[in-house]
Amino acid sequence: QVQLVESGGGLVQAGGSLRLSCTVSGSIFSADDMGWYRQAPGKQREFVARISSSGYRLVDASVKGRFTISRDNAVNTVYLQMSSLKPEDTGVYYCNRIPQYANWGQGTQVIVSS
Numbered sequence: 001q002v003q004l005v006e007s008g009g010g011l012v013q014a015g016g017s018l019r020l021s022c023t024v025s026g027s028i029f030s031a032d033d034m035g036w037y038r039q040a041p042g043k044q045r046e047f048v049a050r051i052s053s054s055g056y057r058l059v060d061a062s063v064k065g066r067f068t069i070s071r072d073n074a075v076n077t078v079y080l081q082m083s084s085l086k087p088e089d090t091g092v093y094y095c096n097r098i099p100q101y102a103n104w105g106q107g108t109q110v111i112v113s114s
Contacts, residue, residue, distance in 0.1 A: 002026040006094060009108035014083055018082040020108055022095030024111050030073040033098040036080045039107070040091040049080060050098055059069075085112045 008020040020036070035050040049059040049069040057069055068081040078095055092107035 004095055005106035006105050006108040009093060009110045011111045012114055014086055014114050017083040017084050018110060020093055021077055025079045029076040034078040034095060035098045036069060036093060036095050038091040038093045087112045087114045
């Protein structure tokens with residue numbers, strides 16, 4: 001069974017940076033398109049960024065210019081570099097394949113204080 005393990009979240013002041021990691025096991029990671037998603041308190045999970053198996057990147061307009069997605073196929077890991085963080089970036093961040101696996105990881109909590 002595929003496992004997704006997110007890490008790297010924390011509490012940061014507005015304007016700060018964090019780097020999230022997601023390590024995947026049980027799949028042919030290098031062949032998969034991967035995405036990052038987030039869920040703010042009381043809201044539905046939303047798309048943040050994606051990277052194709054060939055490295056093509058796309059980010060949501062709300063994070064464009066601030067977040068960068070990358071991947072390292074040698075260690076089955078996808079990253080999300082977040083900078084210029086805003087309080088509205090607060091939430092639990094998840095990664096998943098695109099198309100998504102049915103099971104999600106536990107996510108990693110990001111809290112941005114104003």
